[in-house]
């Protein structure tokens with residue numbers, strides 16, 4: 041297919057205020073915003089700015105959102121690609137794509153490069169599968185390592201990568217000078233869920249019956265992506281019912297629908313890897 045080589049966003053509008061909960065992660069990642077905004081402040085005493093940080097946590101918890109918010113807060117471009125795009129690529133294409141990405145990133149620095157699902161390229165080499173089947177993935181991983189080593193720490197390119205499987209990553213990726221920092225992004229607790237509900241309730245016309253505290257109590261185990269989904273479903277359900285505002289019953293039905301969807305998904309996806 042003729043998919044774009046990677047995504048590039050020059051003006052990112054997302055900021056930390058769009059990311060609810062995740063207070064510790066935000067605190068840690070703020071450091072990277074400072075590095076991007078004022079690198080010389082940090083390098084003048086001989087320190088080296090980290091090249092990358094790994095965002096570790098389950099799907100839908102806001103890793104992409106947080107990475108974008110770093111770019112938004114620092115006012116720098118955001119380049120992104122997903123590891124899973126590389127899985128079925130022809131020989132040489134993955135490595136070339138990584139090289140192109142870094143070439144452009146260096147030209148646009150300071151900037152953020154975001155690699156979603158890095159485990160799809162970054163699995164430890166020689167692990168599992170038939171011999172030969174992994175060659176292209178390994179080429180891609182090698183070119184990523186070469187690129188990471190090839191730019192200076194003060195080049196202004198900072199790489200954020202997301203994974204929910206840090207345990208399968210090739211240890212070469214985690215060495216100092218590569219992804220030497222890890223930031224954990226956990227599923228929200230009841231307080232975090234309430235904060236996420238408040239963000240996603242904002243654009244919705246609400247009936248006074250709607251109580252974010254009650255909604256967060258009714259959604260244990262939900263990640264931010266599912267909460268966003270609940271809010272959107274509730275608005276659609278209320279519209280179908282010709283209501284003037286979205287009420288608590290609509291939210292209850294939306295929660296049931298999202299739980300139903302999750303159960304179906306868990307049945308289809310096999311528990312292995």
Ligand code: ATP
Pocket residue numbers: 058059060061062098099100101102103104105106156202236239263264265266268
């Ligand atoms: P994946 O690993 O599946 O790519 P992710 O951790 O990168 O997931 P995002 O893509 O950032 O998750 O989240 C999906 C959507 O869920 C976001 O665009 C946002 O609407 C909502 N969301 C997730 N987490 C949060 C949060 N902490 N605050 C506000 N919204 C959130």
